[in-house]
Amino acid sequence: MSSIVPFESDPIRPAEPRCLTISVDGERIEGLRGQSIAGILLAQGRTAWRTTVAGRERGVFCGIGVCFDCVGTVNGESDVRLCLRRARDGDTVETQDDSEEDTR
Amino acid sequence: MKHVLVIGAGPAGLTAAVAAADAGARVTVLDSGTGPGGQYWRHLPPERPSRREARLHHGWSEFERLRERTERDGSIDVVTEAQAWAIETTGGATVHALIGPSDAAGREALALEADSLVFATGAHDRTLPFPGWNLPGVFSAGAAQALAKGERIAVGRRAVVAGAGPFLLPVAQSLTATGSTVLGVYEAARTPALAKGWLPRPWRLLSSARKGGELAGYLAHHLRHRVPYRLGRAVVEARGDGRVEEAVIARLDADWSPIPGTELTVAADAVCVSHGFTPRLELPIAAGCEIGPDRFVTVDDDQRTSVDGVWAAGEITGIGGVDAALAEGRVAGHLAAGGDRSAIGPARRRRRASADFARRIEAAHGVRPGWTAWMREDTVVCRCEEVAYGALLGTAAATEQGSLRSVKLTTRAGLGICQARMCGRTVEELTGADPSRAADTSDRRPLAAPVRLGDLAGLSSKDDPQKGEH
Ligand SMILES: Cc1cc2nc3c(=O)[nH]c(=O)nc-3n(C[C@H](O)[C@H](O)[C@H](O)COP(=O)(O)OP(=O)(O)OC[C@H]3O[C@@H](n4cnc5c(N)ncnc54)[C@H](O)[C@@H]3O)c2cc1C
Numbered sequence: 001m002s003s004i005v006p007f008e009s010d011p012i013r014p015a016e017p018r019c020l021t022i023s024v025d026g027e028r029i030e031g032l033r034g035q036s037i038a039g040i041l042l043a044q045g046r047t048a049w050r051t052t053v054a055g056r057e058r059g060v061f062c063g064i065g066v067c068f069d070c071v072g073t074v075n076g077e078s079d080v081r082l083c084l085r086r087a088r089d090g091d092t093v094e095t096q097d098d099s100e101e102d103t104r
Numbered sequence: 105m106k107h108v109l110v111i112g113a114g115p116a117g118l119t120a121a122v123a124a125a126d127a128g129a130r131v132t133v134l135d136s137g138t139g140p141g142g143q144y145w146r147h148l149p150p151e152r153p154s155r156r157e158a159r160l161h162h163g164w165s166e167f168e169r170l171r172e173r174t175e176r177d178g179s180i181d182v183v184t185e186a187q188a189w190a191i192e193t194t195g196g197a198t199v200h201a202l203i204g205p206s207d208a209a210g211r212e213a214l215a216l217e218a219d220s221l222v223f224a225t226g227a228h229d230r231t232l233p234f235p236g237w238n239l240p241g242v243f244s245a246g247a248a249q250a251l252a253k254g255e256r257i258a259v260g261r262r263a264v265v266a267g268a269g270p271f272l273l274p275v276a277q278s279l280t281a282t283g284s285t286v287l288g289v290y291e292a293a294r295t296p297a298l299a300k301g302w303l304p305r306p307w308r309l310l311s312s313a314r315k316g317g318e319l320a321g322y323l324a325h326h327l328r329h330r331v332p333y334r335l336g337r338a339v340v341e342a343r344g345d346g347r348v349e350e351a352v353i354a355r356l357d358a359d360w361s362p363i364p365g366t367e368l369t370v371a372a373d374a375v376c377v378s379h380g381f382t383p384r385l386e387l388p389i390a391a392g393c394e395i396g397p398d399r400f401v402t403v404d405d406d407q408r409t410s411v412d413g414v415w416a417a418g419e420i421t422g423i424g425g426v427d428a429a430l431a432e433g434r435v436a437g438h439l440a441a442g443g444d445r446s447a448i449g450p451a452r453r454r455r456r457a458s459a460d461f462a463r464r465i466e467a468a469h470g471v472r473p474g475w476t477a478w479m480r481e482d483t484v485v486c487r488c489e490e491v492a493y494g495a496l497l498g499t500a501a502a503t504e505q506g507s508l509r510s511v512k513l514t515t516r517a518g519l520g521i522c523q524a525r526m527c528g529r530t531v532e533e534l535t536g537a538d539p540s541r542a543a544d545t546s547d548r549r550p551l552a553a554p555v556r557l558g559d560l561a562g563l564s565s566k567d568d569p570q571k572g573e574h
Contacts, residue, residue: 001260001261001373002257002258002259002374003257003258003261003283004255004256004257004258005256005257005258005282005283007256010154010256011156011159011281012154012155012156012157012159012160012256013154013155013156014148014152014153014154014155014256015152015153015155017151017152018151032151032152033149033151033152034148034149034150034151034152035149035152035255036255039251039255039257042251042255042257042259043255043257047240047241047259047347048240048346048347052490053489053490054490056238056490057240057346057347058240058487059240060243060247060259061242061243061244061247061487061526062228062229062243062244062246062247062526063243063244063246063247063248063249063250063251064143064228064247064250065136065206066522066525066526067244067487067522067525067526068488068520068521068522069487071521074207077207077209079207079521079554080206080207080208081207083247084136084206084207085206085207085208086138086149086205
């Protein structure tokens, strides 16, 4: 499972982080200021959030905006690379289901 | 005063910017990331300061010096969240960029012209496909690295690192530094290939001293953490119900073909794989720069490309590691600003020493053709369009002239949203394409980044804007 290094025990001695809240498919999720949206999801242990045309789950693969596996809908705009997009307090994220059976 | 435009704020771009300013130019640097540093010095955002971030990095003081200088120097303007997406070459080069959060609609559009252009757009890692590589929990090694350094995310608790090249070593170290247990680093190259690549001229390794020292440091770290480093092995399958639960590791022959009967299954929740790097060539190609048979931007000893007024530095000119990127950036920036050649002798010498490092990486760790033996009919090759290996080979065999374009149009391999960045070279290889033919290369892309139609409509371009898929 993916996770975030707890700041209290991180040897690089981070300052106490400040939080923000986003909503993902209607659920409120807490993250840290400066995190990418993918970073917030991975910190929650979520490694997959998009469903492909063939119905397979995907999350982050390349981590630097090249592969587009991690795309999601942010504040109504689809196909946003969540590994690149910094979260802002109050962002509304919807995961994308591109599978053929599910046409929503 | 000359105006130098640098694209990319990684090690190469930042040194180029400082060298150009030192030589008297006004400099603009564009980077699509949220901060400078590129891949090598990818770091936590300013909202998450920490006292000892240097511990996660090599050469961090050099980065701090470069960053401080670019911030303080009024003649250098670093614009972050600036995605350069196209170049027009009619009547001097115009670089088009969108400024704002990634993939957001309504970003500010910039059209920039300069006296000289320095491309320093770097590379992304290349992962060869294998059964299960599309399961969540399989990452490129670069992703594991980027998330560890840039977000303090551990991609898994029990991780396997595999692929080819010295890059696997810092990735394993970053993973342990996030608290992951690295079960092993599995390097496809075998001892004879490594000996051929690294040993014939050991004194050369010393001349690119820092890289040699850095690698020795990683090996010592892995010994301390008891991370096994195994040669001639690969992850040939990732398995799991909806996500990675197991990795299958096999021994390889010299051609990277798995040796039957040597498979070993380990329980893992993260599999991090990289087989080398692919340079980001779209902007240099759009500017008309010559690309060599090695598929990097062709440059001379002065880092000049084939196009007048255009320089290139860093990984887009060859995979030489950070020392090469720094030396090349210095040469390119200085000369792009009109500086005198006599001032950069040492940087040019360092650049040559690092070029040797690049040659040895390729000799030792370059992809060997036997890897296809671990593929299965239903293994996905193109992640975007989910095109399977069997379908791809079947179409390639049935397509008469066998041009990559017709294979792509029939199967849709390489036509998805990533524009063949992930699978392009693999599809070329599997279909026997000849990338020196324009119809066969996967490097040509009309847009360097996806752009929304709404943004294109808002541009006041001289010509009709190109149409993107978004
Ligand atoms: C994910 C990843 C992690 C890596 N980590 C390490 C490591 O830990 N150790 C190591 O030795 N090597 C690492 N490497 C190898 C690394 O590429 C080199 O060591 C080094 O960073 C190369 O420097 P560069 O300046 O050539 O390119 P980069 O550092 O890649 O810098 C290129 C910059 O250009 C920007 N850019 C690209 N295209 C555009 C565009 N169209 N518009 C605007 N900006 C653009 C990018 O955002 C990036 O910041 C890593 C590579 C990757 C892909």
